[in-house]
Each structure stands twice: as C-alpha cells, then as structure tokens.
Amino acid sequence: MRILVVGDGKVGHTLAEQLISEDHDVVIIDCDDHVVRKGEDTLDALYIHGNGANAKTLIDAGVDKTDIVVAATASDETNMLCCLVAKRLGAKYTIARIRDPEYNESLTLLQHELGIDMALNPERATAQEISRLLRFPYATNIESFAKGHVEMVEFRVREGDPIANLPLKALPTRLPNLPRVLYCAVEREGEVSIPNGDFIIQAGDRVHVAGEMVTITQYFRFLGRTVKRVKNVMVMGGSRVSYYLAKILSPAGIHVTMIEIDPSKAESLSEQLPHTDVIVGDGSDQELLEQENLPRMDAFVALSDREEENLMTGLYAQQLGVAKVIVKNNRLAFNDVIANLGLDCLVSPRIITCDALLRYVRARVNARGTAVQKLYRLVDGKAEALEFIARDSDSYIGVPLKNLTIRKGTLIAIILHRDKVIVPFGDSVIQAGDRVVVVANENGIRDLNEVIRR
Numbered sequence: 001m002r003i004l005v006v007g008d009g010k011v012g013h014t015l016a017e018q019l020i021s022e023d024h025d026v027v028i029i030d031c032d033d034h035v036v037r038k039g040e041d042t043l044d045a046l047y048i049h050g051n052g053a054n055a056k057t058l059i060d061a062g063v064d065k066t067d068i069v070v071a072a073t074a075s076d077e078t079n080m081l082c083c084l085v086a087k088r089l090g091a092k093y094t095i096a097r098i099r100d101p102e103y104n105e106s107l108t109l110l111q112h113e114l115g116i117d118m119a120l121n122p123e124r125a126t127a128q129e130i131s132r133l134l135r136f137p138y139a140t141n142i143e144s145f146a147k148g149h150v151e152m153v154e155f156r157v158r159e160g161d162p163i164a165n166l167p168l169k170a171l172p173t174r175l176p177n178l179p180r181v182l183y184c185a186v187e188r189e190g191e192v193s194i195p196n197g198d199f200i201i202q203a204g205d206r207v208h209v210a211g212e213m214v215t216i217t218q219y220f221r222f223l224g225r226t227v228k229r230v231k232n233v234m235v236m237g238g239s240r241v242s243y244y245l246a247k248i249l250s251p252a253g254i255h256v257t258m259i260e261i262d263p264s265k266a267e268s269l270s271e272q273l274p275h276t277d278v279i280v281g282d283g284s285d286q287e288l289l290e291q292e293n294l295p296r297m298d299a300f301v302a303l304s305d306r307e308e309e310n311l312m313t314g315l316y317a318q319q320l321g322v323a324k325v326i327v328k329n330n331r332l333a334f335n336d337v338i339a340n341l342g343l344d345c346l347v348s349p350r351i352i353t354c355d356a357l358l359r360y361v362r363a364r365v366n367a368r369g370t371a372v373q374k375l376y377r378l379v380d381g382k383a384e385a386l387e388f389i390a391r392d393s394d395s396y397i398g399v400p401l402k403n404l405t406i407r408k409g410t411l412i413a414i415i416l417h418r419d420k421v422i423v424p425f426g427d428s429v430i431q432a433g434d435r436v437v438v439v440a441n442e443n444g445i446r447d448l449n450e451v452i453r454r
Helices: 009-020 031-041 055-061 076-088 107-114 122-134 167-175 213-222 240-250 263-272 286-291 307-319 332-342 349-365
Strands: 003-006 025-030 046-049 069-071 093-097 117-121 141-145 148-155 182-190 192-193 206-212 233-236 255-258 277-280 299-301 324-328 373-377 383-389 412-419 420-422 435-440
Touching: 003 122, 003 167, 009 025, 009 324, 025 031, 069 076, 069 349, 069 420, 076 093, 076 107, 076 307, 093 192, 093 349, 107 117, 117 349, 122 141, 122 240, 122 324, 122 349, 141 167, 141 373, 141 383, 148 213, 148 412, 182 412, 206 412, 233 240, 233 383, 240 255, 240 263, 263 277, 299 307, 307 324, 332 349, 349 373
Parallel strands: 003 025, 003 069, 025 046, 069 093, 093 117, 233 255, 233 299, 255 277, 299 324
Antiparallel strands: 141 148, 148 206, 182 192, 182 206, 373 383, 383 435, 412 420, 412 435
C-alpha cells in the first residue's frame, strides 16, 4: 500500500519504520528541513519538505494515489485540516492524531464533517492502558481480546513460584489445583519463545498468559500474588495522560493525588478535576513526596514530560515500598535496562498509538479477508498477539486443529465461540464468526489464512 505520513515526530517516525518493514510504500512530509535531512539518512522512504495541510505539498506527495494518509503532527488543527484536504484531493482513507481534551465531546461530529476515517488520542489510550494495569496490580502489561472476554497478562516469574522449573505439560498433574491458562509467550535474556509442552519456565522469565478474567484472577491468587484493590494513586506530572487517567479513576472510586510543578497548570487541572487533589510542587522532590504520603499509596504513576525524572522517581517509589509503580517511557532502547532495575511496568504513548495505526493499516490491506481486529505487541515488539474473525468461506472452518497446518512460530491462543472462551487443543475446531487470538514471534501477519491452512 502507498501510505503518506504527515509529521516525522516520535509517532510518525516509529510508524514509518514499521510500515517500511512490512513492505509498504511510505512517503513522509515534514516542515522541518533538518528533520527531513536526518530522516532521509535513516529511513527508506520518500521525504518531502513542506506543510502537510497545504494542497500543493499534498499533490507533490501524490496524495491522489495514496491509500492511507496519517496526520501525526504536533498540532491537532493541522492534522484535521490535513485530513480534510487530503480526502478532497483523492486519498482513500485518512487518520488524524487528535489529543486536546476539548475536542473529545465533538469528535464524532468532527470526523464526519472533516472526512476523518479514524481519530487517535495517544494520551487517552495510554490512560486507559494504565487504568487496566491498576486493576491488575500483579501484572506488568495487560490487554483484553475477544470483546473483553479474554485477558492477556504479562508478569515476571519469581523464585519460589510453583510453576518455575517444571515442564508446562507436567503442570496439570504436579499442580492439579492450578487454574488452566494458556502460556502464550516467554522472554528470557532478550529471546522470545512460543512455548510448547516441554518448555520449562524459570525465575526471571517474562511470561504472557491468557484466559478468562475470572480464571486469570484465580491463577495469580494461586501463585500468591497480592490482589489488593488499588484505592489511592499518586500521579507525578499534570500531563494530558494524567488528566485522562484522573477522569477514568475518580468515577471508579480511586482517589488521585496529582503533583504538577507549573502553578497555572495546576490551578487549571484543579478546576477541571474537582475530585482530584492537585498539589503544586516538584514531583521529583523526595521531601514533598514523603510529605504527601507516597509510602502509603497503593500505586505511583510517573507521567511527567521528563523521562529521566520518571525513571528516577519511579525507582524511589519502589524503594519506599509502593506496591505498584508505573513509568511513562518512550525511549524503547532502554526498556530492558529499566526492567533489570525492577521497573517492569512501562507505558509508551508512542507504541500504543503505533499499534492502533498498524492494526488499521493491516485491516485495510486485507479488507476482503480475515482482517486484523486487534493487534498488541508483546515483549517490546518482539512478538505480536492478533485477533481475527473467522469467515465461513475459509478452508479451516470445522476442521480439527490437529488436521491443519499451523504456521511455524505461531500459536492459536484462544477461540471465542458464541461468548464461550475456548483454550484450544488438537480436537478444537474454528467455526464461522469465531474470534481467534493468535500469538506470533514475527511481525506483519495480516490474515488468519496466513497462519492456518488445510
């Protein structure tokens, strides 16, 4: 597909890298000449210097021959105008990054009037991800699939966990009371495995398990993980993510204390969030944190724009014994280093946004097939979990999995049949309309028929 990305910032550049790796024809527009020159040296894409909302620039970029336009500049207004002009000039689909909370209530109207096929709010999506992590304090990452029926949870195996040092096929007999979940992916020393029955989980492994919400909760209770409900959360930084997070948590009965260094911004947030305690101060000030009872908080979330301070303050909160620490980090190259320091819960608005965009692109590529309904990148993008809806015309329908050829390096993780969650085995079959969750240790899968065939 020919894809035009307007804005070569963090999101635009990361998206372009992934699209190029999946063999798409990518054109990038940016108004900063330095960014254009640097991008030309690092990406195999056509760069155009100019304003992406300008009709002439879009025409020069071949917008009339473009399948998807992604407007990801720093300005919501520029992104919306870019989509409007691109659609009028012949682009098939348009996607806009729209971040300002003021546009939230009128988003549906804006999309309709401006010809925007998809609107993305990275900060709101990140806040939703954090709220899920607070719901499952024992998880380092969590994603829901199959209309919310299935949860996929990442956690780190500890010394003494009953599942450690046993082959997976031995767990049902050695641990008969262990709730049945599916072991989808394991990362060990930077290598990702899709485990089979002979695989032995070890302490320190990052493991992804999938199952129904109730089963997942029982599973972690069996492992001895605390399932204490989070009631008090401290948030460092009055960012847009912080705003959306408070809007989500307060109605759920979770008290939020927010620390913001800018007095005028703090005053504005206090007016917009009447049920949140907004404190004016430096969130990295240890004396202030202890004064505001950080050691007694159930969770600490570092969401400032200064990622080094997020990391250092997160480590300090962990040292004080806060049970759940979540840190915003867009510098993915350091994720393994940070995890080795004990901070497993890292969220990246850039990656969350790119996953949503990639899902949309893959769905458009395969609009007539079993298109990707949901995409979630596991263990820092080294593997993927994808959700498909099976079609009645596909060759694998009604055939037991043991009689089908499954693509190497993939796993049929979950089948949702008429709201019933099935952990599949050899005799399981996929029926038309079933939601099928697949885990793969490679990127770029766009169709369920690429995974299963007769």
